[in-house]
Every structure is written in structure tokens, then in C-alpha cells.
Amino acid sequence: MESSLSRLVRLLSAGFSNQAQAFDNPPLFAHILVKFRPLPQLEPGSLLLEQTYAITPSVPYRIRVLRPERREGGLIIHNQALHEEQRFWGAVDDGERRSLIQSSDLRPLEGCTYVVQELGDGFVGEVEPGCRCLVERKGATAYLVSSFELDQAGMRTVDRGHDPTTHEQLWGAQAGAFAFERTHDYSHEIPPTWLEHFAD
């Protein structure tokens, strides 16, 4: 039977688009593309994440290397930024540049690990408690409150920024969760050695 960790990595290894939501609700939702793609040269489970506006698919507003793993009977997802990230913009669609990403390029984002639960045939996750996942937007620091739901059909995400002192919401979900449908399947790019590793 497939392990939970293996299933999480498989469900994540995909491309997603909220085009239907954007076009059903003009102009409330930006049209967003999200892709997660295995990086076989890195630790098992490592996935390059790029999020872009659909209008500028080669200019990600967020690029990360995520790495799901087991932790105390459950699952977490490590969240890592990239040093000089512009070097890797667009690598999610460019295998050659993707292969250049090394572990020395990664910078762990402290406090930004996702804690993941199984739910039905999918998963739900949210940033670990502690208000320590700090992000800057136009000069103001906020802590990130971020959650997702992932299943075979797609993904829903909510991101909000809160003031570290007053905990007031500074920015976030205009009109509710972003609702993504699957557009690409990259699960065949998961190396067999990872699957053996996940089965342990």
C-alpha cells in the first residue's frame, strides 16, 4: 500500500491553475499558476515550487524548494528559499536549469514549516504555530498564516499576513480561498529511489 508520504509527494508533483475561478469571478481572483516539480538531485521529496501570475509565467512571485517528510507519526513540509533566486526563475519549466539547483542553494525558512494532516483522500496543511514565518511586503513585516487543501481534483490555498504585534490582518484573501484545478502531472518524474525511501 502506498505510504502517506509517498501519496503526498505524488499529489503535489503537478501543475495547478485557478483559471475557472478567475473567469467565474471577475475581477476578484487573479489567474494564478502553481507548479511543483521533483528535484531528483536533492534529498528525497524535494520539489521546486513556482507561483506566477498567469500573464507572466516566467516571473514567479514565489519560488521555493519544499520537502515533505515524516515527523512524529505525522507529516511536515520543510519550506526553503533559494539564494539569489533570480538564477532559477522559470526553472520549473526548464529541466536543465532545474538540475543545477544544489542543496547549497537552499535557505531554510524558519517558522514556515507546514504541518500536514490526512483528510479523506487528500491532505490539509497549515504553517506551524508560533507566528514566526515572517514575510515582508512593501516595507511592512507580517507573519504568514497559510493553509492548503490538496486532493486528486486540485488544491485550495489561503494566505494571510498578520501584524506581529497586534495580530491584526494586514493583507490576504480578498474573496476567499484560491481554488486550483490540476493542469499537469509530474508524478512520473519522482525517482524510484524516493519511493523506496518513502516506504521505509
Added chain:
Amino acid sequence: MESSLSRLVRLLSAGFSNQAQAFDNPPLFAHILVKFRPLPQLEPGSLLLEQTYAITPSVPYRIRVLRPERREGGLIIHNQALHEEQRFWGAVDDGERRSLIQSSDLRPLEGCTYVVQELGDGFVGEVEPGCRCLVERKGATAYLVSSFELDQAGMRTVDRGHDPTTHEQLWGAQAGAFAFERTHDYSHEIPPTWLEHFAD
């Protein structure tokens, strides 16, 4: 001295984009284009409005013919839909098709007239009171609460839908207005005869 009505039509006859807002706040604001362009063959003040996602500039999610005029010492803007509106999609960038729009193509949107006030060197407007400007979104009827601020620098807009019975907000901006900068000036397309008419 320029009349208020003339100034309102001049400030509206323009193209607007919220690109800066969209790219400063990913992914919270869709990148939107709004254009208002004179229709000299129609009643003085008649402006074709198209609003699109920037990614699909020829597919408006809203197309209207607006017509500012004086009313009881103030200003209002008549709000009109177009019969078989697909005939005119993209006409805001196509003078030949723009010239085909006739008054018989227009359908007044009852309850959706904007009431406009001068404010500083610009204008503010909102849909008339009465909760009668009904819009449908995915099968649910809501009444539109819509407002704008317009000046030489740009335009800010807020649209919300409310339940006609409970008055609960069903959709719309929770995290703030769309903020548009001017990208095009179409005020030179205002026919001189309109300016004479506005001066009366």
C-alpha cells in the same frame, strides 16, 4: 471655466491599469485593464466601457455604455448594457466597430445609475441607493454596491455583491479597493459639439 460635467467626461475618457498594485501584492489583486472611450455618434457624454483581465484584453468581463449628465444640480452617470454584447467585445480598441454602436443597442440598467460628487480636483461616485442594481454570479442574485474615486492620477474602485434579502456580503473586496493608474488619454476624441452641449 470648464464645467464639472465636461471635466468628469474628460477624466473618464482614458485607459487605466492596476499593474503596479497587482505586482506589489501578489497574488491578491488580479491585473485589470479598464478603458472608457467616447462614442460620438450617441448622446453627448456616451462612453464605451470595457473591463478585462490584462491576460485577455479582447474578452471583457464587463462592457457598458456610460453617460454622465447633470441632474438636480449634481451629476449622475447612466449605466447601460448592450444587447448581444459579444458583437462589441474589443470595440474599445477598434474604432470601426465602436462606430457601429447605436442607441437601439443600449439597454438601461435600472437601479444602477451612479450618483457623483466633486471631491478636491476629482470625483467620487457610487451606485444610487435602493439595492436595485441586481447582478447574477454563478446563479446567485446579488445587488451591487459599487463606488469609485477618479482624479487626474487615476481611479480607485470597490465592487461588492450583497444578498437582496439578508443584505449579507456575498462577494467582493475585503482587502481594499482596486487602484488604477492612467495608461491612455482618449479625451481628444471627445467631439467639440459635446463640449458646447456640456457648457449649456
